[in-house]
Amino acid sequence: MSDLLIELFSEEIPARMQSRARDDLKSLITNGLVDAGLTYGSAGAFSTPRRLVLSIEGLSPESKPVREERKGPSASAPPAAIEGFLRSTGLTLDQLERRADKKGETLYAVIEKPGRAASVIIAEVLETTIRNFPWPKSMRWGAGSLRWVRPLHSILCLLSDESGADVVPLNIDGIAASNTTAGHRFLSRARFPVTGFDDYAVKLKRAHVVLDSAEREAAIWQGAQNLAFAAGWEVVEDKGLLSEVAGLVEWPVPLMGRIADTFLALPPEVLQTSMKEHQKFFSVRNPKTGRIEGFITVANTETADHGETILKGNQKVLSARLSDAKFFWENDLRVAKAGMGEWLDGLKSVTFHNKLGSQADRIARIAALAAEIATMVGADPALAKQAAEVAKADLRSAMVGEFPELQGLMGMYYARAADLPEAVALAARDHYSPLGPTDTVPSDPVSVAVALADKIDTLTGFWAIDEKPTGSKDPFALRRAALGVIRLVLGNGLRASQLRCLELGNIQHLLFKLNAQEHGDQLGGLLILALLDRANSDFKLMLEPSKYKVPSNLDESRKNENYLDFRKKIWGGYVDEGDGVLAFFHDRLKVFLKDQGIRHDVIDACLAMPGNDDLTLLVKRAEALAAFLKTEDGPNLLQGFKRANTILTQAETKDGVEYSYGADPKFAESDEERALFAALDTAEAAITPAMRAEDFAAAMAAMAQLRAPIDAFFTAVQVNSDNPIIRRNRLNLLHRIRAICSGVADLTKLDG
Amino acid sequence: MADAPKAPRSFQEIILRLQNYWAAQGCAVLQPYDMEVGAGTFHPATTLRSLGSKPWAAAYVQPSRRPTDGRYGENPNRLQHYYQYQVIIKPSPPNLQDLYLGSLAAIGIDASLHDIRFVEDDWESPTLGAWGLGWEIWCDGMEVSQFTYFQQVGGHDCKPVSGELTYGLERLAMYVLGVDHVMDMPFNDPSSPIPLTYGDIFRQTEEEYSRHNFDGADTAQLLRHFEDAEAECQRLLDFPPLDPKSGKTIIMAHPAYDQTIKASHLFNLLDARGVISVTERQAYIGRVRALAKKCADAFRLTPAGQDAEVAQ
Structure with missing residues (x-):
């Protein structure tokens, strides 16, 4: 070897x-x-x-020698066939073997590859x-x-x-x-x-090269900790940075320096980000003050002065960088304390998307939406609106211009500097969250309202201008936005109607479009009318600031094409059509739940139920159903249900009637039949209140009790009796099984 | 370095040492291009000469202007007018990294005392339709140069590849000389009869140009000039190659490229004046790039820009 x-x-x-x-x-x-x-x-x-x-x-x-044998055509095959075989094997005719068999002679190619x-x-x-x-x-x-x-x-x-x-x-x-x-x-x-x-x-x-990057990482981390320990400090752990630094050096030599006092008032995240992004420094914390007071740089060399020159150079670069950061911070604080007006004005000239207006337009929509959503998530609408209005102001700050990854976080500091309520500051920090599948979900109601409004504005906006994700293309990260909404709703157990949130988003975009149009007043009036005509809706908060008035001629207005178009868009419209944004949500939800071990068909069985735009309810139902299907009774009950359903459906098709009413125990002939009547009564009595209380587990447990009586019934009883009265009674009994079970979930959608 | 040279004492001494060093390595020491450019790369000795197969080696100082970086001479590190030192060698020699490190030694940066690093930094110039791979070079955490292997310029593949070195002279010199504010940096030898600092020479102009760039420049006129340069570039390239007067084939690639440089600088000024919106920005950059590409196309048809085989 x-x-x-x-x-x-x-x-x-x-x-x-x-x-x-x-x-x-x-x-x-x-x-x-x-x-x-x-x-x-x-x-x-x-x-x-x-x-x-x-x-x-x-x-x-x-390598081992290889012998490969391939059977070719008969020796008497047409020349074209033989030539084809020669071409495919790369051999000549005299290199082929001829072997006699029943049909005569067959050609064989034997290719021997010697070991190499x-x-x-x-x-x-x-x-x-x-x-x-x-x-x-x-x-x-x-x-x-x-x-x-x-x-x-x-x-x-x-x-x-x-x-x-x-x-x-x-x-x-x-x-x-x-x-x-x-x-x-x-x-x-x-x-x-x-x-x-x-x-x-x-x-x-x-020759001063540590070959193994893991060894270099360990040496850097150990060396850094030793340096910090000697000063009574601690290194802030950063695995990504450690691995990057280990890839920058062959002979790592950590050196520690102190951040000049004049920079210690900067937010720790700013110090950390600046040092990491620009200079690949580790941050070092003083546990006594809790502040970042030092840094560790990792040199790639040893010097006669033990790194003194190197450290001095690095310190100088750091000072220049932090001077910039300090300049940004102080200027930003000045703008923040003056109420951030300069930034909010500036956002008017920053395009968000050419069909969706400026960042300021976007913020106005999000603010109106956040106020509406606030009432659904238990937040103060005025506070949510205020938070949404300033949450993105920091996009114009110098600090975020320099370090885009600090967006939101700087917003929090600046909101505090502006003496805004703490809930507003937290919303500025958290309204982008959750950004990924593992990112923390905000829980403060104001943050939740703004975070939801932000994402719903994006989703409904890009949907309205037909910029939907296709295949692997999702340039506006709409999948991430939808997942964000799902995690916000589920993480906080929110009972908001998704459909309604999306409708609200649509309305904002319709209003925005109208505002940008000439002669928008008449259209605006028609939109308001369509909103008011929407049953069950209360759009007061959203409409109050609107400049549009309800048209005077109601009957005529209601025949107007634009009115009908608005009506369509608001009442579902592109929200809940097949390729609508609600269906997109359901797709994302399936992906999300599948990662948590819930099968597609289980979700489909729950999606088919009323209230499917309430994600929390939907997931509660799906979780209960998934758990139920894992019990022994689950799949068996499902079989019984499907059998009942099949027999019933066939009979209904054949007879052209619906068997839905009037099953009577007095026509029962056997104990099993009577027992099923009794079991259905018991189950119904338990399931109805359980469903009302949204206690799906209890409902399914009650449903599970039906398994044995249903099995026994099918074993003992022939549904299609010769006696038409008994047959009808039994079919009506099967209907009760279908009705009771279908109230829990649409079991016909389940596999197996 | 056993016989490390004495540390330089002034900005100009650093420049002179770089000139001598690269002259000794066989580079033609050129003079700055006589137009306003944003970086040394714009000098036709780099952009145009990096095209085609003819070997090339040049070094030069290039005064460069970035109107948006004006800080009225107050910022210790930022200037709207500054100097770059540029080296371009085609094909890139296999020991270019060592040659570069030699240049640092020549200006007094002793590699046995400092931490010199090659940190990934890919270079791209959207206005020139150019890109390359390389590094920024760190000395004790300070970026002192940019090192790039050109892969494409003006939309043309670079074959062979040029190696390009760009030194930000003020920043490098401030580090070598241990100066904290650029305006305090000795320009000539401090023991000269009339010692001059960088500030003596440039503080006033930084103020004047900062005001000009941010408030003074006439934007309507700049816009007109931009259009003019764009049209002129195209007009020059539209001439038939055969010059009736001399009877020779003369493609006006360089004069046309001058108009590209002009358009690029005018765009930078308009940008500093804040009259170009985010969406328009991309469009303007695209227009300059289109000119750069046309000039590159034209240069490739000239004797200096052709491939050796074709030229024969």
């Missing part, structure tokens, strides 16, 4: 690409070797900023790998045509066994494989030969 060592030595590989490149190198090479008939024991991939390394142990010295030396295979596989490496971005350099992430300088490719080590002969665009490598760029410049992986790793370390 042999060992293989490959090192691809290049100019600096971007840190963010290294981990993926290690995996790719390992899988491409090992797969290539195995496909070519070699076997190996184990493989490990490594990276530093300048090298990508693969070590394979226990590699077979050559590992070094030949390695050279091929490595060349293919290098030429086709899946870098996220690659480049050419000099006058060559080879592509790599940055210029590739040398290839070390060494195959070794007990007898010694040999370079695998290989030359790619003038780069010949060798057994040498180079150490650290500044600390150990000479190239040196190696004899195998162990020798390589040891010599590299002597």
Whole structure:
């Protein structure tokens, strides 16, 4: 058995690409070797900023010979058929074997592939790998045509066994494989030969290169903690940064510095973000004050002055950066304390989307919507409106201009500076949430109202201008917005009607469009009329600031085309049509619930029930149904239900009537039949109040009690009796099963 | 470095050392291009000469203007007029990183005392239709240069690839000289009979141009000039290649490219005046890019821009 060592030595590989490149190198090479008939024991991939390394142990010295046999046409087949076979095998006629069989002679191609030396295979596989490496971005350099992430300088490719080590002969665009490598760029410049992986790793370390990124990470983290500990401080953990920094250095040397006092008043997130984004510094906290007071930078070198010059330089850069941040912060505070008017004005000239207006237009819609939604989520409408009006003001602040990832958070600080209520400040911070499937869901009612309004405005807006997600394209992140709404509703157990929220969003967009139109007044009046005509609706809050008046001629107005169009849009319209936004929500909900282990058909069975725009209710029902189906009674009851339903449906189709009323126990002939009557009475008595209380588990438990009587009934009783009265009575009895069960969920939608 | 040179004492000494260093590496030391540009890359010695297969090596200082960066001379690090040092070598030599590190040593940055790093930074110029891969180079956490392997310029693949180095001279010099405010930086040797600081030379102009860029420039006129430059570029490129007077084929790629440079700077000024909305911005950049591409197309047909085989 042999060992293989490959090192691809290049100019600096971007840190963010290294981990993926290690995996790719390992899988491409090992797969290539195995496909070519070699076997190996184990493989490990490594990276530093300048090298990508693969070590394979226990590699077979050559591939096994392969004998492949293919049956061809009969020897007497037409020449065209024989030629075709020759072409496909690449052989000539005299190389084929002829074997006699019943029909005469058949041609056979026997292709023997002799075993090949590992070094030949390695050279091929490595060349293919290098030429086709899946870098996220690659480049050419000099006058060559080879592509790599940055210029590739040398290839070390060494195959070794007990007898010694040999370079695998290989030359790619003038780069010949060798057994040498180079150490650290500044600390150990000479190239040196190696004899195998162990020798390589040891010599590299002597040449100031730590090969394994995990070892570098550990060294950085340990070193950083030691430095902080000595000063009585603690390092703020940041795994992403740690891995990035480990990809920037071959010889990590952590150095710790202190942030000048003048910057300590900056919000900790600003310090942290500035230091991390611009300089890849770790933040260091003083546990006594709770503030970020220090930083750790990781140098890639050792110096005679123990890093003093390096630290001084870094400190200077930090001061320049934080001076900028401080300048932004102080200017922003001035604007915030003056009521943020400057920013809100500025948002008028920032386009959100050319068909959906400016950011200011968007904010006005969200504010109106937030006030409406507030009443559904238990928040103060005025507070929700106020919060929505300032929640995005920080988009115009200098700090968010510099660090977009601080949006919302800066809004919180500035709302506090403006002496706004704390609920408003929190809403500014949290109204973007939840951003992903694991992000925290806000729970403060004002935050919830604004967060919902924000997302619903986006969804209904892009729906109204027909910018729906298609396939993998979702440029406006509408799926994320829908998931955000779902998580806000479920996470807070909200009982808001989704349909109504979406309608409200639509109305805002209709009003916005009207406001942007000339002669909008008449249309506006028609819209108001359509809103008032909507049964069950109370749009007062939203309409109060409206400038539109209800038209005087009601009858005529109600025949107006525009009125009818509004009516359609408000009353469902593109909200709950097949490809409407509500259906989109239900799709997202299915994806969300599927991740939580609830099957599609279970969700469909619940979606078919009334109140399906109340997501909390829908999920409660689905969870209960999913749990019920996991019990022993569940699937059995489902069978019984389906049997009853099938017999009933067939009879109804055949007879052309609906059996729905009048099952009477006095026509029961057997104990089983009487028992089913009794069981249905008991179940109904339990299910009706349980459903009213939305106690689905209790309803399903009561339903489960029907399993045994239904099974017994079908075993003992023939539904289609010769006596028409008894038959009708039994069909009406089956109807009771269907009616009672269908009140819980639409079981016909379930699989199995 | 055993015989590390003495530390430089002034801004101009750093420039002179870079000039000498790159001259010693065989670069043609060119002079700045005589037009207002946003960065050294705009110099035709870089944009146009990075096209085609003819070998090329040049180094030069390029005064550069970024109207929006005006701070009336008050910000320690920001200027609307500043200097870039630009090196362009085609094809990029295999030891370009080492050559670059040599230039840092030449201006007194001792790699055994400092932490020098190549940190991923891909370069893209939407106005030039150009992009490349490379790094920003950090010295003790400070970005001191940009290092790029050009992949495409003006929409053309760069074959061979040029290696481009760009030094932000003020920032680099401030670091080397240990100065905290750019205006305090010695421009000539501080022990000269008449010592001059950067501020002595540029504070007033920074004030004047800041006012000009943000408030003074006539936007209606700038808009007109932009249109003019755009039209003129196209007009020059529309000439038939054969010059009837000389009987030669003369494509006016450089004069047309001058109009592209003009359009680009006018756009920057309009941007500083705040009259270009977010949506219009992309459209303007697209218009400049279209000019840059046409100039690149034209240059590729000229003797300097052709591929060697074609030229023969």
